[in-house]
Amino acid sequence: MEIQNSVAKVLRIIGFAVMIGGFILATIEGPGESNGGMSLTALFSGFVTGMLFIGFSEVIALLQKIHLQLSQNGSSAHAMANDKDEVEQPKVQKDWELSPQDLDAIQELYPGQNVRILATPFEDYCVIQIEGEVHIEVVELGGFKPKKITADSQPKLFHKIQEWVNNRSSD
Known part of the structure; x- marks a missing residue:
């Protein structure tokens, strides 16, 4: 059973x-010599206006469907979270590779620096090791352009990835 939005139904x-109503008005006015243009205008404007209402109702129904899908997948909490610590943990995906576009975008974040880029097992997150520096940087690739993640902005995520790097280097 699909839940329908009442606003979409009313529209x-x-x-x-x-x-x-436009059709009835057009037939009442009739195709007489003096009213021919008026009946066509009533028919056309009724059709166009009615289709606009139906179109808006369809948009609302589609938005409702998307909202329900996000709610069922638990992604709405991620999309609506205001507190950075409450953002859901990234999906663990063991085998994923950086695309050439991702590599180019990361290089743009670090112009003129020699960096080592390492894909983590967490989807859309990679580790950047700048040559000559001890610390690591975490970059998120899930948006339109790469974004640096710091221990201050998302401490849980940053420490989880840092722990993964430490475990990897000790192996």
């Missing part, structure tokens, strides 16, 4: 009512 009913 759809209004749309059909406007279309039917």
Whole structure:
């Protein structure tokens, strides 16, 4: 059973009512010599206005469907979280590789620096080791452009990735 949005339902009913009203008005005015243009105008404007209402109702229904899918997947908490610590943990995906576009975008973050880029087992996160420096930097690739993640901005995530790097280097 699919949950329907009441606003979408009402807009759809209004749309059909406007279309039917336009048709009735056009038939009442009739195709007489003096009213021919008026009946066509009523028919056309009723159809266009009704379709606009139906279109808006469809947009609302699709947004409702997307909202329900996000709620079922638990992703709405991630999308709506204001507190950086409460953001859900990244998905662990063992085998993923950086695309050439990702590598170029990361190089743009570190112009003129020699960096080693390492894909973590956490989806869309990689570790950057700048030559000559001891500390690591974490970069998120999930958005439109790479974004540096710091221990201050997302401490849980940063420490989890740092722990993974330490365990990897001790092996």
